[in-house]
Amino acid sequence: MVDDRSPGAPAKPTGAAGDQAPPLRARYRRILAFAARVLVQTWWFELALPRLGLTGVAESSRERRMRTLAQRFHVLAVELGGLMIKVGQFMSSRLDVLPPEITAELAGLQDEVPAVPVDRIRVLAEAELGVPLERAFASFDETPLAAASLGQAHRARLSDEDAAVTGFADVVVKVQRPGIDQVVATDLAALRRVGGWLRRIRFVADRVDAPALVEEFAQTSLEEIDYLHEAAAAERFAENFAGDPRVDAPAVAWERTTRRVLTLADVTAIKINDVDALRAAGIDPADVARVFAEVMFDQLFTHGFVHADPHPGNIFVTPHRAGGVGMPGAAPPVPGSATGAAPPVPGSATGADAAHPAWRLTFIDFGMMAEVPEGIRHGLRTLFIAAASRDGKGMVAAAQEIGVLMPSAENRELERALSALFARFGGMGFAELRDVDPREFQGFAEEFGDTMRSLPVQLPEGLLLLIRAVSLTSGMCSGLDPQFNIWESIEPYATRLLADESGNLVRDLSQQAMSNAGILWRLPKRIDDIITRVDEGSVTFDTxxxxxxxxxxxxxxxxxxxxxxxxxxxxxxxxxxxxxxxxxxxxxxxxxxxxxxxxxxxxxxxxxx
The missing domain is CATH 1.10.287 (Helix Hairpins)
Structure with a gap:
């Protein structure tokens, strides 16, 4: 296995690593060859042709070329699998550095690949757990529940002994694809080599720090294939919402969990986007949208630890029993839940609705989490306050505080674009937005995208994960409730944040006043010193x-x-x-x-x- 820190070519795979994937050296060369063709094509059309006076030729074909490039990468990612699908999904979120033709094409790249034969899964799982599957579990379903590029999941049942220790029996066992660690190391080695190439190209290096992007992506990817990291994240998430009847998370069966095998309580219930099943269970989808938005913003502003992949497959709505009588179509309480139906916390955000909860949101898959440092959290508070008050200039200032915009950036065009955006669409619900002429949306989107790409902007991946989470939240909520307005969900947080920040504002103003008083106190003496030096002829100027x-x-x-x-x-x-x-x-x-x-x-x- 190649050291994933080395930019050199990897060795060929051994064992089960290369049965389905191409040999690692061929994989490495194929990724580099694709990147080299892209760089040569970009150099020819973006640098060579303009210098020959053929700028019009390059511009007229740009949209078609970008779309074709994205389509070819889409095919490459699907054929290679492994980390390349994650690369495509990562690129689809880079609206700050990539043109919309590429991000739109890659947005549909799904992490769905053929399942690994169960005998290979069995070999890896038994090697990790140290015992045959028949001893590790009372039963193990050989039909995969789900298959993705990095691993696949199977339903199972714990032995009576393990069930007595954990308190639950039905589990989902997530097993890494055999050899995926070698594939990830190979892909990261190729990506680091490409990042080094891009660093030497001036017009790219002036716009984006490619090696830094690769390292951010590498860190997230390596964490995602470490199931001990995911298990710890699941427990931390559950602790954050302990006692909150709105939220649940699966408990971890640590006795059957390793770096490559993760065993969690089976908390399967109604998918959050299954509107018909929700209504059959007596649950109003609009209520689900409201609570889901509240929970996601609680993660962002209260806990600073956010589930960054809240797509429908990762969130269930689990009905409770109310007053001992089962609700129509409701499932019984899920065994092994981390928080269960605990009583409401006094003064919690759920208020009276939490007194007799009819259902809860159950999150799974904690491999992609976004942690928000306090500095970025403060900047995001400022950003959301500005967004809630439709303040484009305030949003630009907050973006500079977070570090998204460089201090040297020319921000007037961005301020103007944001102000125009809020003036036209601010406060509209999704039902109202559907009535807007699509051509108007397209015009705003093109202008805003061009403005963003013209600025020295590079979003940290942690912030991109947050943007992804908020975007998925908004889309999910609008699907559940066409009248949903995300501004209404943000407004209570903005009001509370304004109240919290008011004390800081008073303190800052008092400190500034003391500083200004000191300057005024020293000003007469400093002016007198300067006049004296001028009279003495000792003032010189370096011209x-x-x-x-x-x-x-x-x-x-x-x-x-x-x-x-x-x-x-x-x-x-x-x-x-x-x-x-x-x-x-x-x-x-x-x-x-x-x-x-x-x-x-x-x-x-x-x-x-």
Missing amino acids: SRIERRLDRIDGLVRRGVSALLFAALLIAGALVLTANPALGIVLMSVSALPLLHALFAGLFRRGPR
């Missing part, structure tokens, strides 16, 4: 930088005049060449002198510049 700049300008003007003189002599010689060949040749020959001055005068400057 050397100004002189050097004026000298450069003077040189440029002289070279410009020489270039014009060259063009005039050359054209004049060409015009008189037929009537008076001797004069024409003289004029054309003499034109070489101003040409040489225009080209080489800057190479022989005297003294420092």
Whole structure:
């Protein structure tokens, strides 16, 4: 197995690693070959053709080329599987650095691959657990429950002994695809090599730090194939919502969990987007949308630990029994839940509705979590307050605080775009937005995307995961309730955050007032010192930088005049060449002198510049 920190080519796979995937060296070369073709094509159309005066040719074919490029990568990712599907999904979220033709094409890339034969899963699981599956579990369903690029899941039942220890018996066993760690190492080695290439290309390096993007992606990917990390994240998530009747998470069977095998309580229930099943169970989808949005924003603003992949397959709605009588179509309480139907926390956000909860949201799959540091959390608070108040300028300032926008960025166009966006669409519900002319949406989207890509913007992957989570939340809620308005969900948090920040504002203002008072107190003495130094003639000014700049300008003007003189002599010689060949040749020959001055005068400057 190759060291995943090395940019070199990996060795060929051993054992089960290469039965379905191409040999690792061939895989490595195929990824690099695809990247090299893309770089050559980009250089030709974006740099070479404009220098040849064919900018129009490059621009007219750009949209088609970008779409074709994304389609080819889509095919490559599906054929190779492994981490390349994750790469495509990661690229589909990079609206900050990639054109919409690419992100739109890759948005549909699904992490669904053929299942691994159960005999290979059995070999890996038994090697990890140290016992045959028949001893590890009372039963093990050989038909996969789900199969993805990094692993697949099977239903099973714990032995009576393990069930007595854990408190639950029905489980879902998640097993890594055999050899996936070698495939991930190979893919990361290839991606690091490509990142090194991009770092040496100026027009790319000025726009994005490609090696940093690769390392962020690598960290997330390595965490995702470490099931001990996922198990710890599941327990942390459950602890954050302990006692909250709205939220549940599966308990971990640590006795049957390793780095490559994860065993969780089976909490399968109604999928959150199954509107018909929700209604059959007596659950209002609009209530689910409201609570789901509350829970996601609680993760963001209260706990700073967010489930970054809240798609329908990862969230269930689990009905409770109310007053000892089963609800129509309701399932019994799920065994092994981490939080269960605990009594409501006094003063919790659920209020009176939590007194007799009819259902709860059950989250699974904690491999992709976004942790929000306090600094970014403060910036996000500022961002959401500005968003709730439709303040485009405030949103730009918050983006700079988070570190998304560089201090040197020209932000006026972004402020204008955000202000126009809020002025037109701010506060609209999704039902109202559906009535807006799609061409108007397209115009705003194109203008906003062009503005973002023109700025030195690079979103950290942690922030991208948050954006992904909020985007999936908004889409899910609008599907459950067409009248859902995400601004209404944000407003209570913005109000609370404003109240929390008011104390900080008073403190900051008082500190600023004391600082200003100190400056005013020292100002008369400093002015008197300056006047005294002027009277004594001891004040000097360094004008050397100004002189050097004026000298450069003077040189440029002289070279410009020489270039014009060259063009005039050359054209004049060409015009008189037929009537008076001797004069024409003289004029054309003499034109070489101003040409040489225009080209080489800057190479022989005297003294420092």
